Amino acid sequence: MTTVADELRAVAADAGVTAWVSAHRIGEPESAVSWQEDVPVPMASLYKLPLALGWAQLVTEGGLDPLAPVLLSPENRSPGLTGVAMLLDEVRISQRDAVRLMLAVSDNACSDLLLRLVGRERLARLLSETGLADVEVRHGSAESLRIIQRETGATDPALAERALASPDVDVTTSEYDAALASAATAAGICRVLDALWRRSGPAYDLVRDAMAHQAWRHRIGSGFPHDDVVVHGKTGTLARLRHEAAVVAFPGEQPVAVTVLTRAARAERHLPRVDAAIGELARIAVGPLRRATETAHPAR
Amino acid sequence: MDLIRHLRFFLAVAEERHFGRAAASLGMTQPPLSQGLGRLEQRLGVRLFDRDARGVRITPAGRSLLPRAEELVGSADAFLTDAAAWSVEPVLRVGLAADLEHLVGVLVATRAGLECEVRPVVAGSAELVDEVKGGALDVAxxxxPGVADGVVVGPVHTLATSVAAQQETDLRTTALPVVVPPRRWHPAAHDQLVDSLRRIGHSGRVLEVADTLARQALVAVGHAVGVRPGCGDGEGSAPPLRFRVVQPVPADRQPGLDHERAAAGLEQALAAIGLSA
Incomplete structure (x- = not known):
């Protein structure tokens, strides 16, 4: 008999990736389907999910004002390919809009701003109190880019990215090392999603809504190409690392949190086959967990 | 604790009644010997020697335990001698990716730099990595690119290639399919080759054929072209193929073989193929 783990392994092997997968129904972490789910993996931009959780908790407790405006000038904000990070001029933005851009388009400038506001140590404490000690945010996007540039000897982030994409040299960086980069287990990231979905309040509503607006559907979304299935996702990409964590909601069914982390054997920047395999891995993991909302609560 | 090793310390000090001389007789320095003996005494909960300004004296407990220790160390030595008589000369099991089958002779002729029998295995790269991981192959x-978790990998060797064809063929314009080993043998490397073929302009099919002779036959009768590493004709019309030497992590290595030297020998052979291309 083919087990789910066999299927996950076969898809990962076919795509030429190492994969770490975890999925469970929201509110039922014991319902897990998983593959190498307890291995810490550098999480790339997925660190923005625990950061959003910490921000929402601080807002809910009154420690941060979601409407407070912040000035982001080109000189003191992080570079990036999307959102405010790609703009040319000064931007004045509220904290909650920064959260929307961080989650919908993975805006590095907004993410680093929010990490400064929440504070790395305060975030670590909040995560640890939530039982998420295996989710470790060690630094933000700008620092990550600086590290890669320093280690590849590149003069700008684009050249560093190109160095890591060389097919002829096995270029490596400490950002691939779970002990040095921001890192988490696939199971840990699923528990971040679980907390975001189970907690109530305007700040958590805002985080969930921003994730529904994610710009990309080429990874987990590609495994659920159905117009009536809602995928609230967040991708993370750093050279050979391609990740996504999402909550998949079929109408009339309990939502399922799923995290797929991958490291490709190929170094090239565009690997559509790997993106599609992430959708396939998510679909295989979510399948056995699908359950109608009514039967999930027989007591009601 | 390695009991036999620590008992050797005990015997040496009992024999020499002097730490410096005992250490010299064991070919080591005094501090690790003293520490080792201390560990043994702690582990046994028994003081074996009294040390003071006048020297080292064996305790009554030490004297009483000494014959048993001599017996144990003697048995261990006899055991190792007997085992050595049963051991056979190690055979170096070398895995070679299916694309290198025409170079098996060259690669094996280097004997990977070792004076021992070499047994080559030609297979798909994913399978070879799995076998190296389990220690069933010593080097490959x-x-x-390919997933290589749980093995030690060497640097990437990029080998120039030439088009193997019945008559001179330009990959950019030919309608002939390119015949290669099956994708599942090395999915990432296969995809990279296909992407490169598309990039240079080949728009024909890519045929996956497992059997070496069948691939050669298709080329020989002019039904397909092949991509052969290490015999570049300088045209640069065929994309390069990339290889790596992999070996087991130290815990999985067959004893009695110099894996690092075997790997280095293959690295050199690969580099030479790259240069001759």
Whole structure:
């Protein structure tokens, strides 16, 4: 008999990736389907999910004002390919809009701003109190880019990215090392999603809504190409690392949190086959967990 | 604790009644010997020697335990001698990626730099990595890129290639398919080759054929072209193929073989193929 783990392994092997997968129904972490789910993996931009959780908790407790405006000038904000990070001029933005851009388009400038506001140590404490000690945010996007540039000897982030994409040299960086980069287990990231979905309040509503607006559907979304299935996702990409964590909601069914982390054997920047395999891995993991909302609560 | 090793310390000090001389007789320095003996005494909960300004004296407990220790160390030595008589000369099991089959002779002729029998295995790279991981192969040359978790990987060797064809063929314009080993043998490397073929302008099919002779036959009768590493004709019309030497992590290595030297020998052979291309 083919087990789910066999299927996950076969898809990962076919795509030429190492994969770490975890999925469970929201509110039922014991319902897990998983593959190498307890291995810490550098999480790339997925660190923005625990950061959003910490921000929402601080807002809910009154420690941060979601409407407070912040000035982001080109000189003191992080570079990036999307959102405010790609703009040319000064931007004045509220904290909650920064959260929307961080989650919908993975805006590095907004993410680093929010990490400064929440504070790395305060975030670590909040995560640890939530039982998420295996989710470790060690630094933000700008620092990550600086590290890669320093280690590849590149003069700008684009050249560093190109160095890591060389097919002829096995270029490596400490950002691939779970002990040095921001890192988490696939199971840990699923528990971040679980907390975001189970907690109530305007700040958590805002985080969930921003994730529904994610710009990309080429990874987990590609495994659920159905117009009536809602995928609230967040991708993370750093050279050979391609990740996504999402909550998949079929109408009339309990939502399922799923995290797929991958490291490709190929170094090239565009690997559509790997993106599609992430959708396939998510679909295989979510399948056995699908359950109608009514039967999930027989007591009601 | 390695009991036999620590008992050797005990015997040496009992024999020499002097730490410096005992250490010299064991070919070591005094501090690790003293520490080792201390550990043994702690582990046994028994003081074996009294040390003071006048020297080292064996305790009554030490004297009483000494014959048993001599017996144990003697048995261990006899055991190792007997085992050595049963051991056979190690055979170096070398894996070679299917694309290198025409170079098996060259690669094996280097004998990987070792004076021992070499047994080559030609297979798909994913399978070779799995076998190296389990220690069933001692070293392998595999296609890169490919997932290589749990093995030690060497640097990437990029080998120029030439088009193997019945008559001179330009990959950009030919309608002939390119025949290669099956994708599942090395999915990432296969995809990279296909992407490169598309990039240079080949728009024909890519035929996956497992059997070496069948691939050669298709080329010989002019039904397909092949991509051969290490015999570049300088045209640069065929994309390069990439390889890596992989070996087991130290815990999985067959004893009695110099894996690092075997790997280095294959690295050199690969580099030479690259240069001759």
């Amino acid at each position: 040359v595999v296609r890169h």
